[in-house]
Amino acid sequence: MRTALLCLLLLVAACGSKKDDGGGNGGTGASKPTDDTTREQARFDSDRKPEKVVEALGIKPGSRVADVGAGTGLLTVHLARAVAPNGTVVATDIDGAVLELLQSRLAAVGLAEVVERRVVGAETPGLEAGAYDAILLAEVDHYFTDGVAWLKAATAALKPGGRIVISNRIHHRPKSMEAAKKAGLVRQDESTPVPTHFIAVFVAPPEGGK
Numbered sequence: 001m002r003t004a005l006l007c008l009l010l011l012v013a014a015c016g017s018k019k020d021d022g023g024g025n026g027g028t029g030a031s032k033p034t035d036d037t038t039r040e041q042a043r044f045d046s047d048r049k050p051e052k053v054v055e056a057l058g059i060k061p062g063s064r065v066a067d068v069g070a071g072t073g074l075l076t077v078h079l080a081r082a083v084a085p086n087g088t089v090v091a092t093d094i095d096g097a098v099l100e101l102l103q104s105r106l107a108a109v110g111l112a113e114v115v116e117r118r119v120v121g122a123e124t125p126g127l128e129a130g131a132y133d134a135i136l137l138a139e140v141d142h143y144f145t146d147g148v149a150w151l152k153a154a155t156a157a158l159k160p161g162g163r164i165v166i167s168n169r170i171h172h173r174p175k176s177m178e179a180a181k182k183a184g185l186v187r188q189d190e191s192t193p194v195p196t197h198f199i200a201v202f203v204a205p206p207e208g209g210k
């Protein structure tokens with residue numbers, strides 16, 4: 001009898017501990033940010049001042065914004081916070097593996113629902129026409145083979161009055177500016193909130209402009 005009772009107690013204890021399997025995330029599929037992730041984000045935020053990028057994009061709750069070459073999502077997190085709860089960030093990259101990491105980062109801070117991931121080809125934006133309030137190119141335009149053609153195609157994806165924001169390391173600035181000019185974009189604003197990077201805001205040319 002005592003042995004049977006002991007077995008029963010052990011069984012109950014084992015069942016109880018199984019409830020915590022799966023990382024203790026309460027079944028949401030999201031895990032909390034690790035200390036490493038939190039430190040990485042803090043370092044990035046201090047180096048790049050993402051709030052200045054969000055400001056340049058002019059996005060707000062409900063906006064639809066593209067984060068081109070989003071990588072692991074260090075900037076995407078800030079864009080998602082700005083457009084939540086009813087806006088969308090379309091995060092594109094040529095590398096599907098980095099977008100998986102992006103998904104984990106966003107899920108860990110409860111913002112996965114706000115972001116749509118999209119693997120794109122290297123030569124095309126992969127963005128639907130007339131749909132975006134803003135398109136961000138952060139540390140990515142130097143990879144384009146034909147930046148002028150890419151920017152012209154991206155311009156077609158803007159809503160009327162939408163913006164294209166290019167931010168990159170200072171040494172890429174001359175090439176970025178030349179491509180934007182040749183694509184017919186009109187520069188509205190520019191700043192250098194950190195010594196390493198510029199942020200330039202462009203709009204589409206006026207109707208009938210080149």
Ligand SMILES: C[S@@+](CC[C@H](N)C(=O)[O-])C[C@H]1O[C@@H](n2cnc3c(N)ncnc32)[C@H](O)[C@@H]1O
Pocket residue numbers: 068069070071072074075092093094095098120121122123137138139140143144
């Ligand atoms: C240096 S990371 C920048 C990540 C993030 N935007 C940032 O500023 O921290 C560049 C990212 O752009 C992606 N990339 C490179 N060429 C691309 C292209 N033609 N279209 C979209 N993404 C591209 C790379 O795979 C990489 O994830």
